[in-house]
Amino acid sequence: MSKKTLVMKFGGTSVASKDAILNVVKIISNHKDDKLCIVVSALGATPQHGKVTDELIELKTSNKKEKILCRLRKRHIDLINECIQSKRYRKEAKKDIEHIILEIEKHLNDPKYPLECFGERMSVQIMYYLLCDQKLDISYVDAGNIIHFINTNPHFQKITESSELIKKTIKSGRIAVTEGFIANENGKITCMIRGGSDQTATLIGEAIGADEIIIYSDQNGILTADPRIVKNARTVDEISYSEAEEMAGHGAKIIYPKILDPLKTSNIPVIIKNTFNPAHKGTRIVPLAKTKGIKCITMINQTHTSIHNPAMIGTEGFLAKVFASIKNDVDIVMSGNPIIGYTTTNIRDTKDNLQEFGEIRQLKVHTIAIVGEEVEDNPKVMNRISKCLVDKNIEIEFISHDRQSAAIYFGIKENDRTYALLNMLHKELIE
Known part of the structure; x- marks a missing residue:
């Protein structure tokens, strides 16, 4: 050999x-x-x-x-x-x-x-x-x-x-x-x-x-959810580079978000293993995973800022001015006239320094990511997410997904039912 x-x-x-x-x-x-x-x-x-x-x-x-x-x-x-x-x-x-x-x-x-x-x-x-x-x-x-x-x-x-x-x-x-x-x-x-x-x-x-x-x-690799919150979390056998990046950027702390940047031309696999249980095969991170579907559910505490301004419709350069004035590292951006919104992990923007752009609303949220390749093309996923939200009587503050992302994101107000929601989502989507 x-x-x-x-x-x-x-x-x-x-x-x-x-x-x-x-x-x-x-x-x-x-x-x-x-x-x-x-x-x-x-x-x-x-x-x-x-x-x-x-x-x-x-x-x-x-x-x-x-x-x-x-x-x-x-x-x-x-x-x-x-x-x-x-x-x-x-x-x-x-x-x-x-x-x-x-x-x-x-x-x-x-x-x-x-x-x-x-x-x-x-x-x-x-x-x-x-x-x-x-x-x-x-x-x-x-x-x-x-x-x-x-x-x-x-x-x-x-x-x-x-x-x-x-x-x-x-x-x-x-x-x-x-x-x-x-x-x-x-x-x-x-x-x-x-x-x-x-x-x-x-x-x-x-x-x-x-x-x-x-x-x-x-840890024995990357888990399907935070085991401190979701009791049936288990190790993921294999995930893609893009799935791993989404997970790392939104609450999965086992890997550093930028680790895969150098590998995108060479396609070298990364294996996450446990020092204290080296016989466990761990999780393989590869350019393209063999299996599709939902791999992981993550949650991160963030602030959601929304700007409401009917006058911005059709105004050239409005978005550029808004984001030029934002002091935070912006995570998720949602845009739909007459409202734009974004999430941040470390809030430094106040209502006062954004007031000139319109009516400002800031809210502490739990941002939940449903991570998996092609997840946005599966209508059953959104149906199951909706079912869980209705069951726990929780309203969505925002939702974001696109074909370039290997995840669906949605935000809910911070509340004491979030952990129960995560367990239910895990049961509906992964178990």
């Missing part, structure tokens, strides 16, 4: 504790005959500790900087002592952690320095020496030399050129290990948006021509 080229990304929960990180080592060891590039996130939360990235962000404004630094140092040193058997590698790993702590201290008073990047800097050193301890042939590659950004966007040509180092490393039989979340912009270290480690994996996967990109978390 020919060797596969794999990029394997391990999220914060996968490296948060001794048991978790030793599971990661087993997974990597089981793939040691493949060509591997490992991407590591900062240590995640445990019952005893918070997320390292959150603590590094807190450092910027806290008046208890020494206490936080001591806590960060102790957590990483303790993990080294618990996991690494070799005295030599324990000593080297501790030395690197101490050096990184000194680097953090050096930049504490620089408000522009991205302290968040040090979480991945520390976790990747632990992973590197732990894999050395397991006698695996390993090579550390600095993500700051690989992932290049320009104007906050990936510089694909530079990433492809820089990734030749990873190609050479894995071609020689060594395992490459690098950080997620970190990028180089104009020669300076910067951090990607939270959750960006997934994008690190797909950017590298595209650049080196990976056969698969595997993203490990603490």
